[in-house]
Amino acid sequence: DAKTTQPPSMDCAEGRAANLPCNHSTISGNEYVYWYRQIHSQGPQYIIHGLKNNETNEMASLIITEDRKSSTLILPHATLRDTAVYYCIVRVAWETSGSRLTFGEGTQLTVNP
Amino acid sequence: DTGVSQNPRHKITKRGQNVTFRCDPISEHNRLYWYRQTLGQGPEFLTYFQNEAQLEKSRLLSDRFSAERPKGSFSTLEIQRTEQGDSAMYLCASSPPTDTQYFGPGTRLTVL
Numbered sequence: 001d002a003k004t005t006q007p008p009s010m011d012c013a014e015g016r017a018a019n020l021p022c023n024h025s026t027i028s029g030n031e032y033v034y035w036y037r038q039i040h041s042q043g044p045q046y047i048i049h050g051l052k053n054n055e056t057n058e059m060a061s062l063i064i065t066e067d068r069k070s071s072t073l074i075l076p077h078a079t080l081r082d083t084a085v086y087y088c089i090v091r092v093a094w095e096t097s098g099s100r101l102t103f104g105e106g107t108q109l110t111v112n113p
Numbered sequence: 114d115t116g117v118s119q120n121p122r123h124k125i126t127k128r129g130q131n132v133t134f135r136c137d138p139i140s141e142h143n144r145l146y147w148y149r150q151t152l153g154q155g156p157e158f159l160t161y162f163q164n165e166a167q168l169e170k171s172r173l174l175s176d177r178f179s180a181e182r183p184k185g186s187f188s189t190l191e192i193q194r195t196e197q198g199d200s201a202m203y204l205c206a207s208s209p210p211t212d213t214q215y216f217g218p219g220t221r222l223t224v225l
Contacts, residue, residue, distance in 0.1 A: 034213075043117075043204050043216035044156065087155060099144065099212055100169070103155030 004088045009108045012082075018075040020107050022088030025069040030092050033064060034101070035073045037084040037109075044087065044103075047073065078111045085109075115139060117217035119205050125223045126195055133191045134220045138207030145188050146214060147180055148204040149173065156204055162188060195224045 005023040012018040024033065034049040048055055048062045050071075055062045061074040075082055087106040091099075118137045126132050138145050143164050148156035159178070161169045164185035174180075177195075182188040192199055202221050206214040 036216075041202075041219075041221075043206075043219045046213055046215055049213065085155075099161060099208075099214075100146070100158035100171075101148075101156070101206075101214060102158070105155060 004090055004104055006086070006088050006104065006107045008105065009110070011110050011112060012075075012078045014080060014111050014113050015077055018078040018082065018109055018111070020073040020075075020086050020088075020109060021070065022073070023070045024088070024090045027068050027090050028092075031090045032092070033062065033068075033071050034089045034091060035060070035062065036087045036089065036101075036103075037082075038087070038106070039081075039084045047086075078109075080111050080113065083109060083111045117205055117207050117215055119203075119217040119220050121220060122218060123221050123223075125225065127225050128195060128197060130195055131191065131193045132195060132222065133189055134203055134205075134222075136188045136190070136205030136207075136217060138187070138205070139215060142207035142209050142215075143185065144208040144210075144212065144214075145182055146206045146208075147188070147190050148206065148216075150202040150204060150219070151200075156202075159190075192222075195222075197224045200224045 035047040036044040038044045050062045064071045085106040120135045145162045147159040150156040158171050159174050160180050162182040177193045180190045202219045204219045206216045208214045
C-alpha cells in the first residue's frame with residue numbers, strides 16, 4: 001500500500017471548516033483513499049473513502065486531486081467533538097487477501113472554542 | 114447496538130499470566146481483523162480472518178499469540194505468558210466483502 005504524509009497537528013476554530021491534507025504521491029490506480037479518525041481511548045471510526053471522484057457523506061467531504069497524489073478531508077462545521085487523530089490511508093479495496101489497514105501517525109486535530 | 118463489540122474493555126494482569134479477549138463482529142460481516150495499538154502510535158495489523166479461515170498473520174503475532182474464529186462468527190485473541198511489552202490497546206474490526214472496516218472500542222491490556 002502507498003505511503004501517506006500528513007501534518008502532525010492542526011487547529012481549527014469551532015464552527016469553522018477543518019481542512020485536513022494528505023499526500024499520497026505513490027498511489028496506484030487501484031488504490032482507494034480512506035479516512036478514519038480516533039477520539040482519545042476509542043476505536044478508530046470510519047469517515048469516508050474515495051477512488052478519484054470527490055465524495056460527500058453526512059460526516060465529511062473528500063476532495064481528491066485530479067492526479068490523485070493528494071487529498072483533503074473537509075469537516076464543514078467543526079465542533080469540539082471532532083477533536084481527534086485523523087488518519088489518511090491508501091489501500092487496494094476488495095482484495096481477497098492482504099486487506100490490512102496501514103496506519104501512519106495521523107494528524108491531531110484540535111477544535112478550539 | 115449493532116456495532117463491533119469487544120470484551121473485556123479493560124484487563125489488568127500480572128506478567129506471565131494468560132489472557133483472552135473476545136470480539137463480536139457486525140452481523141454477517143465475513144471478514145474480521147485484529148490490530149494492536151501502543152501509546153502514541155497508530156494501530157498495527159496483527160491478523161485477518163475471512164469466515165473461519167485465518168488468511169494472514171503479521172510478524173508482530175509471536176508464537177505466544179493465537180487467534181481463532183470458530184464457525185466464522187466471534188473471534189478470540191489469546192496471549193500466553195504475558196510480558197510488559199504486551200501492554201497495549203487490542204482492536205478488532207470487521208468488514209463485509211466491500212471491505213470497509215468498522216472498529217470496536219478495543220480492549221486495553223495492562224501487564225504489571
